[in-house]
Amino acid sequence: MQSNTMQKLAWVYAIMFFFLGSLAHIPWINDEHGVTLGIFSLQWYDDLLHYASGVWAAIAAWTSFRASVFYFKLFGIIYGLDGVMGFLFGQGYLDGGIFLQGITPLDLTTRFLANIPHIAIGGIAVYIGFVLSKRFAQHVYA
Numbered sequence: 001m002q003s004n005t006m007q008k009l010a011w012v013y014a015i016m017f018f019f020l021g022s023l024a025h026i027p028w029i030n031d032e033h034g035v036t037l038g039i040f041s042l043q044w045y046d047d048l049l050h051y052a053s054g055v056w057a058a059i060a061a062w063t064s065f066r067a068s069v070f071y072f073k074l075f076g077i078i079y080g081l082d083g084v085m086g087f088l089f090g091q092g093y094l095d096g097g098i099f100l101q102g103i104t105p106l107d108l109t110t111r112f113l114a115n116i117p118h119i120a121i122g123g124i125a126v127y128i129g130f131v132l133s134k135r136f137a138q139h140v141y142a
Contacts, residue, residue: 005136006068009128010061013071016121017054021047046095053079065137072129080122086115094118 023029024042036042053075060071082092090104090111091097097104106114 004065006065006133007061010057010068010071014054014057017050021050069129069133072125076122076125076129079118080126083115083118083122087111
């Protein structure tokens, strides 16, 4: 099976998420309180979410161009909106924070640093799914 560019990008996302799921388990990246990079307090369910995102990306990459495009579109929207919600309200929905803890008043720097990964990863995925996929579709279906 020959991979196309969209599938290769989905493999990149899969590898990235397997790495992100492992961050909380790398001692020198976490402080004595288990805070990753001095910003994120990652729990087992955060790791599970990252690993599940990686598995989904890997399945899409392995399956087809179309599955990879769908992954980037849906995943990008879900992750990007979670980051925007976290930035605006101090909690996102993917980890259940907004439902369990409600709106959390955090300073602007913390809100930015804690949510920029989801905004960036989701935004890039949306761009890949909605813009780049059109450019690469003509090469796949030509």
